[in-house]
Amino acid sequence: xxxxxxPGKRLNAFGMDPGDxxxxxxxxxxxxxxxxxxxxxxxxxxEETVLNIxxxxxxxxxxxxxxxxxxxxxxxxxxxxxxxxxxxxxKKLGEMPNLVPVMLAKGxxxxxxxLGISLNEHREDDPLMTKVDKAVRMLxxxxxDYARTANAFGVTTQTIREWVKIAGVSxxxxxxxxxxxxxxxxxxxxxxxxxxxxxxxxxxLTANGKKATTKDANRATKSRQAGxxxxxxxxxxxLRKLVARSKEKDLELxxxxxxxVRYAIGDLDVGSVKGLRGVLADL
Numbered sequence: 203x204x205x206x207x208x209p210g211k212r213l214n215a216f217g218m219d220p221g222d223x224x225x226x227x228x229x230x231x232x233x234x235x236x237x238x239x240x241x242x243x244x245x246x247x248x249e250e251t252v253l254n255i256x257x258x259x260x261x262x263x264x265x266x267x268x269x270x271x272x273x274x275x276x277x278x279x280x281x282x283x284x285x286x287x288x289x290x291x292x293k294k295l296g297e298m299p300n301l302v303p304v305m306l307a308k309g310x311x312x313x314x315x316x317l318g319i320s321l322n323e324h325r326e327d328d329p330l331m332t333k334v335d336k337a338v339r340m341l342x343x344x345x346x347d348y349a350r351t352a353n354a355f356g357v358t359t360q361t362i363r364e365w366v367k368i369a370g371v372s373x374x375x376x377x378x379x380x381x382x383x384x385x386x387x388x389x390x391x392x393x394x395x396x397x398x399x400x401x402x403x404x405x406x407l408t409a410n411g412k413k414a415t416t417k418d419a420n421r422a423t424k425s426r427q428a429g430x431x432x433x434x435x436x437x438x439x440x441l442r443k444l445v446a447r448s449k450e451k452d453l454e455l456x457x458x459x460x461x462x463v464r465y466a467i468g469d470l471d472v473g474s475v476k477g478l479r480g481v482l483a484d485l
Contacts, residue, residue, distance in 0.1 A: 215263060217301035220285035223266060224274045228283070237311045238267075238318065243279055247287055250356045255288035257353060259300035265307045267314050276307055276318045329380040334365040341366070364390050372397035375404055384414040391419035395426055438467045445469075 206212070224230065226238040233239060264278030275282055282302060289299035307314065328336070333355060340351050341362075348359040355362070367390040368379065375392065378384045384404065392400045403422040407414035436444075441463050448455045461475045 213305060216304045216306075218273070218304045219299070220260075220282045220289065220302045222273070223264065223282050223302070223304065224272050225279050225282060226274060228279075238274055238276060238314065240279055240318070243283065245280075247284060248356065250352065250358060251284055252287050252291070254353050254356050255284045255300070256292060259288075260285045260302045263303040263305045265305050265318075267307050267309070273304065273306075276314050278302075330386065331368075331376045331380050334369050337362055337365050338369045367393045372400045372404075374401045378404055378408070378414075382413075383408055384419070385416065388414045388416040388419040391416055391423050395423055399426055441467045 225243060226232045226236050227240070228243045230236075234241075260278075260281045262278070262281065264281055265276045266273040267276050268274075285300065285302045292299050337351055337355060340354065341347070344350055348362050352359045352362045364386055368375075368386055371379075371389060371393055375384070375389055375397075379386055379389050384407070388407075392403055395403065403419070403426070404414065407418055407422060444455075445460060445463060445467075448460055458475075461470065464470045465472065465475050
């Protein structure tokens, strides 16, 4: 008798073509009234995930219940959808399609509805900075293969490069990224600063509960690097007040300057300011 690979009870697992699995609401006319309907079937597929499934296949088993002889998906609808799209492309390339691992679940409709909801709602995603640390370690083991790392995480290579920039930021900045106080792209703009400076600029950018923008973070870093404080970019309402005051002769401003301001706030088209079209074409 052949010894099994691992101690434990064998489970009912099958390798199936994702096209043979039934997704309620996608492959049927059912709607939200059906206990196995899920709104997420309407979401578009992410290109990065399709590419990941093409190269690695679906690794997490899909759970199905057998109804009138057909396997209806209880958990893993999106995995099945990605598997179908990945196989469509693989066949087009003349390559072998992948099978999806499937496990059979048994129980009432109410139990299957509870199972499907529980499996989705109790999943915990890694905090972003945990993903960043994992990505950096993977790059170190794989000769800085950004494409392979991006494929593993289901993101673009540009995202991985951004993650590398923020991998070494201060503890406070890491926490702000994980809690959504500052976006990864904005944090990447602060990354070239010393950690103490990152904390100082973070405090300024998020004062009074504000969320730091990439634009503001970039200006803060440039200001630090230049050694001088750059004036803030005026808001449109401030520029409109400037134009209004000039009309009342409260300010002495040249006509050319005012035309430029009015163009900047959208009151004039490019042809209204002499020579501006040519200047913009050279930029």
